[in-house]
Amino acid sequence: MSDIGSDLRRVVRGRVLAPGEEGFEAARRAWNSAVEQRVSAVVEVVDAADVAAVVEYAAKAGVGVTAQATGHGASAAAEGTVLLKTAALDRVEVDAGRRTARVGAGVRWGALLERSSDYGLAAAVGSSPVVGVTGYTLGGGLGWFARSRGFAANGVRAAEVVAADGTRMLVTADSDPELFWALRGGGGDFAVVTALEFDLFDTGELYGGRMLWPAEQAEAVLAAYREATLEAGEGLSIWVTLVQFPPFPQVPEFLRGKAMVAVDAVATGSDVAAVRRITVPLRWFEAIPGVVLDNRRPLRGTDLGGICMEPTTPSAARARGQFLTDLSTHVTDVLLGIAAPLGSPAAPPRSVSPLALVQIRHLGGALTRPPSDAGAAGGVREPYLLSMLGPAPTPEHAGAVAQRQHTIVTALHSHVSGRKPMTYLDAGDSAAEAFAPDTLARLRSIKRRYDPAGTIRGNFPVSA
Ligand SMILES: Cc1cc2nc3c(=O)[nH]c(=O)nc-3n(C[C@H](O)[C@H](O)[C@H](O)COP(=O)(O)OP(=O)(O)OC[C@H]3O[C@@H](n4cnc5c(N)ncnc54)[C@H](O)[C@@H]3O)c2cc1C
Numbered sequence: 001m002s003d004i005g006s007d008l009r010r011v012v013r014g015r016v017l018a019p020g021e022e023g024f025e026a027a028r029r030a031w032n033s034a035v036e037q038r039v040s041a042v043v044e045v046v047d048a049a050d051v052a053a054v055v056e057y058a059a060k061a062g063v064g065v066t067a068q069a070t071g072h073g074a075s076a077a078a079e080g081t082v083l084l085k086t087a088a089l090d091r092v093e094v095d096a097g098r099r100t101a102r103v104g105a106g107v108r109w110g111a112l113l114e115r116s117s118d119y120g121l122a123a124a125v126g127s128s129p130v131v132g133v134t135g136y137t138l139g140g141g142l143g144w145f146a147r148s149r150g151f152a153a154n155g156v157r158a159a160e161v162v163a164a165d166g167t168r169m170l171v172t173a174d175s176d177p178e179l180f181w182a183l184r185g186g187g188g189d190f191a192v193v194t195a196l197e198f199d200l201f202d203t204g205e206l207y208g209g210r211m212l213w214p215a216e217q218a219e220a221v222l223a224a225y226r227e228a229t230l231e232a233g234e235g236l237s238i239w240v241t242l243v244q245f246p247p248f249p250q251v252p253e254f255l256r257g258k259a260m261v262a263v264d265a266v267a268t269g270s271d272v273a274a275v276r277r278i279t280v281p282l283r284w285f286e287a288i289p290g291v292v293l294d295n296r297r298p299l300r301g302t303d304l305g306g307i308c309m310e311p312t313t314p315s316a317a318r319a320r321g322q323f324l325t326d327l328s329t330h331v332t333d334v335l336l337g338i339a340a341p342l343g344s345p346a347a348p349p350r351s352v353s354p355l356a357l358v359q360i361r362h363l364g365g366a367l368t369r370p371p372s373d374a375g376a377a378g379g380v381r382e383p384y385l386l387s388m389l390g391p392a393p394t395p396e397h398a399g400a401v402a403q404r405q406h407t408i409v410t411a412l413h414s415h416v417s418g419r420k421p422m423t424y425l426d427a428g429d430s431a432a433e434a435f436a437p438d439t440l441a442r443l444r445s446i447k448r449r450y451d452p453a454g455t456i457r458g459n460f461p462v463s464a
Pocket of ligand 1: 074105131140377
């Protein structure tokens with residue numbers, strides 16, 4: 001008798017796990033364990049031919065396929081699909097002469113930076129070394145170089161993909177302009193990527209790191225942040241975070257269980273003198289007393305993933321992102337108010353609990369000037385990005401975190417634009433929240449053309 005596990009085993013070389021089989025429960029789990037992934041099978045593909053075989057099988061069998069490198073962006077959309085895990089597609093090729101990289105769909109940012117940093121080159125990396133390059137880039141990708149380079153997706157030159165009928169294609173601006181546009185920011189709903197080729201750039205002199213104070217200094221730090229970001233040139237990215245460190249043994253003792261406020265900064269310039277000029281706005285923070293950590297220093301590309309001290313092991317979390325239209329005192333008061341004990345708004349801020357962090361990233365710069373050949377990610381007018389993340393090991397924790405996120409966004413109602421970056425959508429969000437109506441309509445039309453049966457299921461399907 002035929003079943004999905006044996007059918008898939010007949011067509012692929014990689015490991016196949018079906019429900020009820022030993023190892024299935026572990027294999028179906030996402031990085032973010034708050035998201036249940038009740039999939040119909042898991043295939044750990046070993047090459048592009050395996051990817052093509054899985055997609056062709058799914059198209060014929062009438063089941064969906066979800067591709068994942070890490071599961072950082074897991075959502076309920078994977079329900080019932082064949083989960084195609086790409087971790088083994090881990091090849092990184094850096095061509096320093098052409099300043100390009102070709103990465104397999106399973107490559108994480110840390111592995112790419114490890115190779116490109118040797119040549120003083122980088123791509124538009126975000127805050128975490130363990131996030132997948134492909135998922136991040138398909139969703140746009142807003143990282144340390146967003147102010148100087150724009151979205152990571154705009155650096156893509158070619159995508160090697162398997163289309164919804166199982167055909168392998170090399171997608172470029174010339175070969176398939178509409179699909180190429182959709183893949184650069186529209187997410188994983190259009191084809192399964194097996195490799196991406198994109199531009200690298202010379203990082204020049206890199207400088208930056210983290211400054212950290214007890215949360216009692218949050219008001220002073222946010223006020224300084226407003227001034228520093230007004231002054232900052234495009235070579236300087238500054239992010240501020242109200243953090244509640246967990247009481248876990250892996251957290252350094254001086255931070256364990258503590259409420260803190262962090263300023264993370266990266267500067268890039270042609271030489272040391274340029275970097276010195278570019279970092280002048282950081283002086284706003286230097287007069288704030290009580291700093292418990294200041295590790296600013298010349299950086300290598302490989303250091304970029306460690307600045308924000310983000311966890312590198314799987315956990316259960318709920319995140320919410322929103323573009324902010326300004327950073328007025330009302331906005332910072334709301335964030336400080338939530339950091340103060342309830343009913344005592346004048347008290348010093350202590351903790352963002354039940355959230356683990358409330359972060360503001362300074363945007364602007366190149367994001368406001370998308371190139372004429374930009375992909376679906378386009379540009380961003382809003383000058384700041386707010387993100388809020390909290391632990392969600394139980395439904396009760398998840399509910400409390402979601403409630404706090406909702407309270408903050410409601411209080412900020414006239415200061416959020418309503419749009420969210422694709423890579424910051426969370427379970428319960430829809431792709432419609434990431435795009436302007438005309439962009440969404442174009443994405444939907446490309447989806448109908450390239451995947452009329454809906455075989456490929458991105459984490460935030462454009463048609464849902
Ligand atoms: C700790 C942390 C830090 C982060 N920092 C940033 C940041 O600085 N900037 C930012 O913009 N985002 C950031 N994110 C969000 C992150 O970029 C998204 O969650 C992204 O989707 C993760 O990609 P992934 O491949 O790791 O995850 P996955 O869950 O493996 O993939 C996410 C989605 O991408 C698509 N996809 C993945 N691989 C393929 C493929 N081969 N073919 C087709 N579609 C595919 C699918 O739709 C999939 O559901 C961060 C997330 C975390 C958890």
